[in-house]
Amino acid sequence: MRTNRQFDVPILFIIFRRKNTALQVIEAIAKVKPKKLYISQDGPRNQEEKQEVLETRKAVLSKINWDCDLTVWTHDQNLGLRKHIPGALDRFFKKEEYGIYLEDDTVPNKYFFSYQKDLLDKYKNDKNIFSISGTNLYPKFSNKDNLYYLSQIGSVWGMGTWRRSWNKYSSKIQSLKNFNYAEYKNFVFSRKYFIYIKLFLNLVKSNKINTWDYQYSYTAIKNRIFFITPSINLVKNIGINNKGTNMFLQNYNSKYSKVSGNQLSNPASNDQIYVKDNDIDYFNRFYKYFYLRIFLNIIFYLFPESLRRSITKLFFR
Incomplete structure (x- = not known):
């Protein structure tokens, strides 16, 4: 009997210039x-x-x-997160129906891969499921009786998804005029969460933030579809340093990013329905002093990027 079988879910690994963190992920x-x-x-x-x-x-x-089927894409010029990562995912999903996405600072534990494999297969035809998160930044508020739960709050720090989901995504934000709470209040669990997402979408639209992941959450809300979140954290973010592209966003959650959980046994046996209170509890506890944080974010992104980096280095060494 073979004991060292190869993993048959395709993986996309994003790297840049952080050798030490990238080595831990590979x-x-x-x-x-x-x-x-x-x-x-x-x-x-x-x-x-x-x-x-x-x-x-x-x-x-x-x-x-x-031995593996290895594909390497490189670029002579810097594209930035907003172009590079969606471009890589576009190329990936032209070739693959589903797969796992990892960045150079997101280290999965040994249970992450079986969790992704099982749930990518289980929910492959469920169009209500957008993506499978590997990260739970606040597992102490999860219901440990469930191996995972449905959520409107997703994370790209180690995730799995399908071509059918990625085809809904666009990194470009044409207009947010019609993206208002009144239209989505019967879906979105919290007005505060909607404000939070829309704030960062406006910052992306005005080129204050070079990122792609708030557009990912935006896609889920617009299409009224859900993320799957594990009841324990399966991914450790080790990129909290001064080489990250969006250091402030990383440090915003740095208190919890190194939490890592234990085994999830047979996750595919777990069935869930969406429970709004799970997200309300998570968001309200994780984003304490919400309006103060919103105010500080607005002020922070009024500064030039060079000054923002200096501030981040000063407070998050």
Whole structure:
């Protein structure tokens, strides 16, 4: 009997210039030996980053010591998160029906992969499910009687999804005039959460934030579909340092990002319906002092990017 079978869910791994964190993620991936591995690396922003980008790619590729169908995409110029990651996912889902997405600072534990495999198969035809999160930033408020639950709050820190879901996504935000709470109040669990998402969408639209993941949440709300969230955290974010593209957003949740849970046994046996109180409890406890945080975010993003980075380094060393 084979005891070292290869993992048959395709994986897309996003890297940039953080060699040390990327190595920890590829080492976790190497433990399951995926049959198909895609690696996409953004290009350097300046001359000084060229060597870091090259060394990171070489180091990651040196850890791939099993037979697999390997695809590597590189870029000479820097695209930024908003273009690079959606572009990589577009290319990935032109080839694959489903798969797992990991970034260079999101280290999955050993239960993450079976959790994703089981649920990607179980919900492949359920159009009410948008994505499968691997992260639960506040597991102490989850119901441990359930292995996972349906949520309107999703995370891209280690996730699985399908082509059918990704085809709904666009990183471009044409207009938010018709994106108002009155239209979605029968779906969205909280006015505060809607305000939070719309604030960051406006910051993205005005190019104050170079990101892609708030558009991902926006897509779920617009289509009135759900994320799956594990009752324990299965992914550890190790990217809380001054090399991240959106350091402030990472540090915003840094208190909880290194929490990691234990085993989820047979997650596919668990059936759930959406319970609004789960999200209300999570959001209200996690986002204490909500309006103060909103105010501080607005002030923060009025500063030039160079000053924002200096502030982040000062407070989140």
